[in-house]
Amino acid sequence: MSEPVIFERSQPGRRGVALPPLDVPEAPPLPAEFRRDDLPLPEVSELDVVRHYVRLSQLNFAIDSVFYPLGSCTMKYNPKVHEDAARLRGFQQIHPLQPAETVQGALELMFRLQEALGEISGLPAVSLQPAAGAQGELTGILMIRALHRDRGETGRRVVLVPESAHGTNPATAAMAGFTVKPVRADRAGNVDLDHLRSLLGPDVAAMMLTQPSTLGLFDPNIEEIAAQVHASGALLYGDGANLNAILGKVKPGESGFDVIHINLHKTFTTPHGGGGPGAGPVCASPALAPYLPDPVVGERDGQYVYLHPPKSIGKVRAFHGHFGMFVRAYTYIRSLGADGLREVSEHAVLNANYVRSRLQDLYELPYDRICMHEVVFSGSRQKQQHGIRTLDIAKRLIDYGYHPPTIYFPLVVDEALMIEPTETESKETLDGFIEAMRAIAAEAATDPELLKAAPTTTPVGRLDEAQAARRPDLRWQP
Numbered sequence: 001m002s003e004p005v006i007f008e009r010s011q012p013g014r015r016g017v018a019l020p021p022l023d024v025p026e027a028p029p030l031p032a033e034f035r036r037d038d039l040p041l042p043e044v045s046e047l048d049v050v051r052h053y054v055r056l057s058q059l060n061f062a063i064d065s066v067f068y069p070l071g072s073c074t075m076k077y078n079p080k081v082h083e084d085a086a087r088l089r090g091f092q093q094i095h096p097l098q099p100a101e102t103v104q105g106a107l108e109l110m111f112r113l114q115e116a117l118g119e120i121s122g123l124p125a126v127s128l129q130p131a132a133g134a135q136g137e138l139t140g141i142l143m144i145r146a147l148h149r150d151r152g153e154t155g156r157r158v159v160l161v162p163e164s165a166h167g168t169n170p171a172t173a174a175m176a177g178f179t180v181k182p183v184r185a186d187r188a189g190n191v192d193l194d195h196l197r198s199l200l201g202p203d204v205a206a207m208m209l210t211q212p213s214t215l216g217l218f219d220p221n222i223e224e225i226a227a228q229v230h231a232s233g234a235l236l237y238g239d240g241a242n243l244n245a246i247l248g249k250v251k252p253g254e255s256g257f258d259v260i261h262i263n264l265h266k267t268f269t270t271p272h273g274g275g276g277p278g279a280g281p282v283c284a285s286p287a288l289a290p291y292l293p294d295p296v297v298g299e300r301d302g303q304y305v306y307l308h309p310p311k312s313i314g315k316v317r318a319f320h321g322h323f324g325m326f327v328r329a330y331t332y333i334r335s336l337g338a339d340g341l342r343e344v345s346e347h348a349v350l351n352a353n354y355v356r357s358r359l360q361d362l363y364e365l366p367y368d369r370i371c372m373h374e375v376v377f378s379g380s381r382q383k384q385q386h387g388i389r390t391l392d393i394a395k396r397l398i399d400y401g402y403h404p405p406t407i408y409f410p411l412v413v414d415e416a417l418m419i420e421p422t423e424t425e426s427k428e429t430l431d432g433f434i435e436a437m438r439a440i441a442a443e444a445a446t447d448p449e450l451l452k453a454a455p456t457t458t459p460v461g462r463l464d465e466a467q468a469a470r471r472p473d474l475r476w477q478p
């Protein structure tokens with residue numbers, strides 16, 4: 001790093017704090033055997049400390065600082081009014097073990113959020129408990145398993161998952177004890193109906209489907225798919241990670257889905273990243289309501305009460321889930337209203353199609369049709385013509401000041417580059433990003449080594465990402 005870190009700023013005798021005068025009896029010093037001389041703490045001023053941490057924070061990419069088109073993650077702006085709501089004393093200083101009559105406001109908020117998500121999804125039986133999309137998937141699939149068991153249909157051991165699905169879908173099905181069978185896509189990127197038909201049978205418990213798909217495409221055959229799945233006695237699970245594209249336009253329940261999860265940290269813009277808590281509520285049809293996690297919030301005689309679904313699959317999370325996220329998501333829904341939510345999807349789709357139309361002359365577009373809220377390109381042209389990989393393009397974008405899009409997902413697209421601009425970005429921001437992508441395409445032809453060396457503006461270049469995640473080296477050494 002070019003800038004000195006906090007230890008290198010140390011100067012003997014420099015102080016950043018002034019301790020108040022001692023107002024308790026002085027204690028004897030720590031015994032010598034507990035003292036360490038090999039612990040050279042930095043001696044720095046308050047300003048040194050402030051600059052050190054502010055600079056570190058600026059090395060990070062965040063939605064509050066840069067355009068963050070990470071496909072499938074829906075990195076939209078988190079309005080700050082949500083934080084005000086979450087910090088209200090009445091929400092912040094309560095405990096989940098308090099009697100229901102002392103936390104009526106919190107229960108009312110959960111009840112209203114359940115109602116709103118039920119309305120938006122068209123699936124009225126809602127649990128807010130799951131802590132993330134992936135956990136919502138597991139919850140929904142366990143509910144489906146429980147329903148089949150109750151019906152005596154224990155031979156249903158297979159879950160169908162399209163090839164383009166997010167990895168959590170097959171992982172969920174496998175964790176719930178099912179055998180996963182992939183469903184092919186047709187040439188347009190939709191579910192291959194003939195292949196689906198050939199797979200459906202008395203051994204299939206469910207199909208998991210993302211709509212719009214992870215290719216950013218709305219499958220127009222959804223009702224036909226649902227009809228086929230149901231005719232075989234299976235249920236249709238919806239991965240609602242891409243709900244941002246269809247708010248107020250399509251209700252998954254009306255398309256034939258039996259249960260979906262919603263990622264509050266995507267569509268309903270609760271913060272994600274930094275390991276913070278997420279939320280993956282599950283919305284189900286009345287037939288699945290008895291199996292919801294325990295408890296849900298209900299209303300009885302003007303009081304908000306805990307209800308215990310009679311055949312519940314049990315708890316999937318301590319207490320009610322991540323309550324602070326419910327406050328933020330509810331604030332979002334109420335501040336936009338039904339019309340505002342519909343506009344969210346309209347603008348998200350418009351922005352993605354703007355990016356698509358302005359880059360498709362330079363980057364390969366494997367599915368050349370109107371996309372939804374995200375567009376999936378392929379870096380295959382740059383690979384064939386100049387030996388440049390999608391990874392190089394993504395790394396070069398960092399030099400231009402952008403967080404890279406998702407790459408190498410979905411797996412069915414060679415050299416995939418998945419861009420999700422979201423509705424909160426202005427045309428000027430999108431134009432800046434498009435210019436950067438166009439400049440990189442030109443560099444791939446004229447100066448490919450530049451791309452292979454990227455990023456050049458960061459303290460460290462390319463990391464061994466597996467090692468960095470599994471064995472992070474967080475200790476500064478002189």
Ligand SMILES: Cc1ncc(COP(=O)(O)O)c(C=O)c1O
Pocket residue numbers: 072073132133134135166168210214239241242263278280
């Ligand atoms: C399509 C899709 N499904 C499921 C998930 C899993 O959601 P979560 O990260 O909230 O567990 C994601 C996450 O990116 C996703 O994009």
